[in-house]
Amino acid sequence: MQMVPQESLAMLVQQDRVHRNVYVDPGIFEMEMDRLFGRAWLLLGHVSQIRNAGDYFTTRMGREPVLVTRHTDGSTYAFVNRCTHRGSLLCHQAKGSAKSFSCPYHGWTFDTDGSLQWVPTRSGYEPGAAAKIRELGLRPVARTDQYRGFIFASLAATGPSLLEFLGHMASSFDDLVDRAPEGELEITGGVFKHAYNGNWKLVLENHLDGIHPNYVHASSVNVARGAPDPGSPERESDIAIRQMRQNGAPEKVWESIGIWTTAHGHGYMGDYHNDSRLVVGLDNPVFQDYRARLVAKHGEERTREILGVTRWNSIVYPNVSFMSQFRQLRIVHPLAVDRTVVYTYSFKLKGAPEQMFRDTIAFANVVNGTASWVLTDDLEVYERIQRGLGATGADWVDLSRGFGNDVADTHDTRRGGTGTSEIFVRNQFAAWLAYLTAE
Ligand code: FES
Ligand SMILES: [Fe+2]
Incomplete structure (x- = not known):
């Protein structure tokens, strides 16, 4: 996919008109997913969707599939919805309530706070690798925050705070x-x-x-x-x-x-x-x-x-x-x-x-x-x-x-x-x- 150089982007978007390519060019779409949806605060949902411990829903942030959960201690988490073993989508339901999430491929099981709870045939891993495996918890979305019950997240670790953004x-x-x-x-x-x-x-x-x-x-x-x-x-x-x-x-x-x-x-x-x-x-x-x-x-x-x-x-x-x-x-x-x-x-x-x-x-x-x-x-x-x-x-x-x-x-x-x-x-x-x- 070809990236469009910055000076061309500025040519495409002028003060009172834009070039049609911003709507039809797949290369520009890729850049949007990366730089716009990959940076801005995006609304994921509302706290009432995950009122009780174990409640969850899935959504997406641009290309990233995302899993939003309520943990037993009441905290809200947003993870990339991808198993850390060999990459299967972890949860494919739109919403529900669960004690943990089991991957459909080999059964790796994650807690609602993302930590890796269980792996089958642990004996198959060398003793030294066990600690490393334990660290393969779900990858959290870089930043999450809330405003009056609305849950937002950003895939970028830095940038304006949610309040500045809003x-x-x-x-x-x-x-x-x-x-x-x-x-x-x-x-x-x-x-x-x-x-x-x-x-x-x-x-x-x-x-x-x-x-x-x-x-x-x-x-x-x-x-x-x-x-x-x-x-x-x-x-x-x-x-x-x-x-x-x-x-x-x-x-x-x-x-x-x-x-x-x-x-x-x-x-x-x-x-x-x-x-x-x-x-x-x-x-x-x-x-x-x-x-x-x-x-x-x-x-x-x-x-x-x-x-x-x-x-x-x-x-x-x-x-x-x-x-x-x-x-x-x-x-x-x-x-x-x-x-x-x-x-x-x-x-x-x-x-x-x-x-x-x-x-x-x-x-x-x-x-x-x-x-x-x-x-x-x-x-x-x-x-x-x-x-x-x-x-x-x-x-x-x-x-x-x-x-x-x-x-x-x-x-x-x-x-x-x-x-x-x-x-x-x-x-x-x-x-x-x-x-x-x-x-
Ligand atoms: S890909 Fe998830 S357990 Fe193997
Ligand atoms: Fe309309």
Whole structure:
């Protein structure tokens, strides 16, 4: 695989346009896995996935298969999911609970803290080798850390701390967790997995894009416009109608929302909605009950503050996109330059009325489910983009919408001049170039 020299990378990624090769060149994909996914903090999951000793789940960090465990002393570990004998994948289950992990090949057995517990026919090893064998515990991922229950890891031993990496984006996780009356979240209800034949970056370039809904999602917008108005009490379909009508909001609405970006390629869409327009209606008894529980816990002023945050999608570059309004989180796993799989999780707010989790599931079905009326449109477009970018002749992808109108904002953020600025894609590529060209 040919590596691309640094000066060529800088040619490919310019301030307001990028060369199509960054989406289609397998050599560049290899460099991304090595230098970007091999360095950045990546979200692995949430502590509620490994609540008890022995609980585990498997995931990946770029190319590396990873096993995340809860040990008997309560500590959390992340290991490369590879047997230290002759290299078999150690655990192939998505999740579960185990006292130890036995390799399917020759039975080497590892404890949940990674130490090698047992090896068959130990007598087969010379006496001097026994100590060395004992040291063949699982290889831990270089760094792990947590923020408000979210487990992150980095394959690089050095680099910014997790808090430095998140910067102001930590406040999007705060927004999500603070909405739980008991201050805690729980992943519940399984995982949606959707794969598409396109580059991994396409999904992160889509989630803050305010122009596309009126075009990509036109068919469902039209259906929703003709549907009966959302009622009270809410029916499950009302969430779909609200969301799809919002997708069809006029240009001036999209122009007036906010797009904020921070260092390291992160960004979020804010001022997108208010609770009466999109989320379960303010006059809805379930929402009132929920609000009352927050007030009982935090008082009126703090509750107003918590519910006053109106962010939509937040992207923590390069592997996660999430939103608090319906408690959805998506982890992006690149598989090849033109193949990606996205895992979607739904969260329960501890202490909130049960109906709110049903709304979460209803929303997941509308927007993130594999049979969703919305997601399927996006997936089709990702694949068309990938096919279009494979064509030679027109080599540049234009990212100049709003270029020159970005403004510095509080909290070391930069804000697009309008809500449809492509600032967030430019910002992702600025981070991309920094990762790929750093020594
Ligand atoms: S490869 Fe795992 S025990 Fe041999
Ligand atoms: Fe979309």
